[in-house]
Amino acid sequence: MESLTTTNGSDNAKAILDHAKTLKLHTGNLVNRCRLKKNCPSSPSEELQDCIRATLNDWLSTTQLPSEGGISDTVDCSIPEAREAIKPEERDELKVSVKLFLCESNQSSIPEALEMVCQTLAVSQLDSVIIAPCGLPEGEVQTLAHLQPVWEELEALVRSQKIAAIGTSDLDKDLLEQLYKWAQVKPSSNQVNLASCCVMPPDLTAFAKDFDIQLLTHSDPKELMSAATFQQAIQESTKELDVADWRLEWVLRYSIIVKSRGIIKAKGYLVNARKASP
Structure with a gap:
């Protein structure tokens, strides 16, 4: 994709990114964007990378340096006209579903991520949140101990009525049962990736039926986006920017579904990244 670093807006944006310590990016509604494109991405990873590049390019071409008050440490990279807030009179007709991908083992970022999507969509509560914890080192197996800190953060948000229902991703029957017995909420x-499991495991199906847990399918890879791929997406839009210190903290994907028709009205990503301390 062609770099926009030669424009005045892009020079301003580069100065802002050079100074920034935190990058918050919102892709806007992908349903509208996909309708305008002839070819949509073939995978969630490709879709996210494409969206980051497109959003950065639009933002780079229009950003101005602040006239007063100095440059903020936090950059909000989004296009205002691409946002799609929910109108209060529409809220009861819509279901807001979220999947949160943690790229680092930092459960304290969960409330921040979910508050950000609530503000973006102008809602006070999310109908459902599915958590995808960060990947483990090769050879290490996920256990209940890994899930507990993450789940406790979600339970607190259910109690404060920020979330109505919470779910998991890629748990087998034994781990799902352990979580179910331990959890207060x-x-x-539970999402199951049919790319690695073409048929729902019978023991998982039986357990989910007995305890009224909905089994869903998905096609997300274990790592939605690597640090290197994220840095590449930034670099392709800002060729003169040093991106080596930027790390991805979390990615959130939301869907707004019309309940009566079962169609997706809006879909988008929120991305949060930080620059490593020198």
């Missing part, structure tokens, strides 16, 4: 759903 029980998982309402």
Whole structure:
């Protein structure tokens, strides 16, 4: 994709990014964007990378340096006209579903991520949140101990009525059962990746049926986006910017579904990244 670093807006944006310590990016509604494109991405990873590049390019071409008050340490990279907030009169007709991908083992970022999507969509509560914890080192197996800190953060948000229902991703029957028995707020759903499991495991199906847990399918890879791929997406839009210190903290994907028709009205990504301390 062609770099926009030669424009005045892009020079301003580069100065802002050079100074920044935190980058918050919102892709806007991808349903509208996909309708305008002839070819949509073939995978979630490709879709996210494409969206980051497109959003950065649009933002780079229009950004101005602040006239007063100095440059902020936090950059909000989004296009205002691409946002799609939910109108209060529409809220009861819509379901807001979220999947949160943690790229680092830092459960304290969960409330921040979910508050950000609530503000972006102008809602006070999310109907469902599915958590995808960060990947483990090769050879290490996920256990209940890995899930507990993450789940406790979600339970607190359910109690404060920020979330109505919470779910898991890629748990086998044994781990799902362990979580269910331990948790105060029980998982309402569990996603299963049919790319690695073409048929739902019978023991998982039986357990989910007995305890009223909805089994859903998905096609997300174990790592939605690597640090290197994220840095590449930034670099392709800002060729003169040093991106080596930027690390991805979390990615959130939301869907707004019309309940009566079962169609997706809006879909988008929120991305949060930080620059490593020198």
